Amino acid sequence: MDLTLRNARIAGREQDGNLDVGIENGRIAVIGADLPVEGFSRDLQGRLLAPGFVETHIHLDKSRILDRCRADSGDLSEAIAEVARAKQGFSPEDVHARGAATLERAILNGTTHMRTHLEVDPGIGLRGFEGIFPLVREYAWAIDLEICIFPQEGLLNNPGTDELMMQALGSGGRVVGAAPYTDSDPHGQIDRVFEMARHFDIDIDMHLDFGADASALDLDYVCEVTEKFRYGGRVAIGHVTKLSAADPARVALAAKRMADSGVALTVLPSTDLYLMGRGTDHSAMRGVTQAHKLLHAGVNCSLSTNNVLNPFTPFGDVSLIRMANLYANIAHVGARADVCECFEMISSRSARLLRLADYGVHEGAAADLVVLDASDRASAIAELAIPLMGFKRGRQTFERQPPTLLRP
Numbered sequence: 001m002d003l004t005l006r007n008a009r010i011a012g013r014e015q016d017g018n019l020d021v022g023i024e025n026g027r028i029a030v031i032g033a034d035l036p037v038e039g040f041s042r043d044l045q046g047r048l049l050a051p052g053f054v055e056t057h058i059h060l061d062k063s064r065i066l067d068r069c070r071a072d073s074g075d076l077s078e079a080i081a082e083v084a085r086a087k088q089g090f091s092p093e094d095v096h097a098r099g100a101a102t103l104e105r106a107i108l109n110g111t112t113h114m115r116t117h118l119e120v121d122p123g124i125g126l127r128g129f130e131g132i133f134p135l136v137r138e139y140a141w142a143i144d145l146e147i148c149i150f151p152q153e154g155l156l157n158n159p160g161t162d163e164l165m166m167q168a169l170g171s172g173g174r175v176v177g178a179a180p181y182t183d184s185d186p187h188g189q190i191d192r193v194f195e196m197a198r199h200f201d202i203d204i205d206m207h208l209d210f211g212a213d214a215s216a217l218d219l220d221y222v223c224e225v226t227e228k229f230r231y232g233g234r235v236a237i238g239h240v241t242k243l244s245a246a247d248p249a250r251v252a253l254a255a256k257r258m259a260d261s262g263v264a265l266t267v268l269p270s271t272d273l274y275l276m277g278r279g280t281d282h283s284a285m286r287g288v289t290q291a292h293k294l295l296h297a298g299v300n301c302s303l304s305t306n307n308v309l310n311p312f313t314p315f316g317d318v319s320l321i322r323m324a325n326l327y328a329n330i331a332h333v334g335a336r337a338d339v340c341e342c343f344e345m346i347s348s349r350s351a352r353l354l355r356l357a358d359y360g361v362h363e364g365a366a367a368d369l370v371v372l373d374a375s376d377r378a379s380a381i382a383e384l385a386i387p388l389m390g391f392k393r394g395r396q397t398f399e400r401q402p403p404t405l406l407r408p
């Protein structure tokens with residue numbers, strides 16, 4: 001063995017007690033009790049060993065720009081205007097430096113896979129892409145990064161955007177995204193994005209149904225087109241805050257449509273909380289769709305970070321454990337099984353959304369792992385467990401010491 005992690009409590013197998021995990025050539029070779037001592041080993045002392053966290057929806061390119069933007073009223077129109085203005089000044093070097101800083105925070109918080117949404121349009125051109133794309137190779141030692149190309153400022157209403165998307169998708173963009181609510185023809189944008197996906201044979205991840213009025217949902221149309229092109233399992237939609245304002249019968253109908261057509265959901269608790277509920281001066285709505293209830297209806301869901309330190313969300317430490325804890329608080333998650341699902345929505349369920357092969361803590365899986373200062377998944381979420389070590393393909397990527405009291 002290249003490395004043996006001893007006395008690990010494995011996420012999902014907590015009831016099996018402490019086990020040893022042997023790693024060879026970047027993969028988990030063997031899991032068992034009291035494996036023979038050979039090669040280098042670390043004693044985890046009963047701490048939780050989980051597969052590395054999976055961020056399915058973040059914006060590296062526009063993270064960390066609070067130094068050049070106002071977030072005074074804090075509403076969506078200010079955020080769009082401020083970021084559109086700031087984007088004019090983005091250079092590839094600037095995007096690269098900010099993206100790297102955000103990526104490093106993610107790695108230090110135990111994330112080993114990430115899909116970053118990246119915008120192209122005639123204003124920014126390909127400068128954002130040129131800043132972020134090199135990070136894929138530069139940080140491959142710690143994280144698998146894939147780029148989803150999307151038109152934040154509209155597609156059909158914004159001439160030149162289509163060509164830039166096609167160019168970025170032909171130059172390393174691995175997924176195509178959308179933001180139909182900023183388009184003059186939302187369904188037209190959805191159609192064109194499906195066309196691009198089929199042209200390149202790539203997956204789709206759309207910003208969708210962002211708002212508080214549940215009377216009309218674009219997700220119905222996305223499910224219809226997904227079925228038409230047999231794209232089930234390859235389509236994700238993010239936000240869908242409108243479902244948080246829908247009555248239970250409408251939610252059940254939407255859940256059945258999504259489950260039947262194979263459309264997954266990503267909930268972005270921090271941004272949704274920050275931007276929703278702005279139209280009232282008291283009892284503001286939360287605007288966070290209850291993903292754990294959709295899971296019960298057979299929809300795959302993930303929880304993710306979205307924006308970091310910009311006018312859309314002027315907060316963020318790029319910690320998925322914190323995001324899952326935030327979600328559990330605001331979505332009234334209490335049942336232990338649902339708290340465990342909050343853990344799965346930043347790990348195995350996110351991995352399924354990204355269609356990752358070889359993911360998990362089992363023999364044959366890639367040794368992409370995080371060690372948490374917790375003994376089980378539910379307490380990791382409840383107590384915001386600290387990530388103590390991370391591994392990418394068996395090589396350790398970070399280390400953090402647990403805090404110690406200095407008694408008199």
Ligand SMILES: [Zn+2]
Nearest residue numbers: 057117207306
């Ligand atoms: Zn987003």
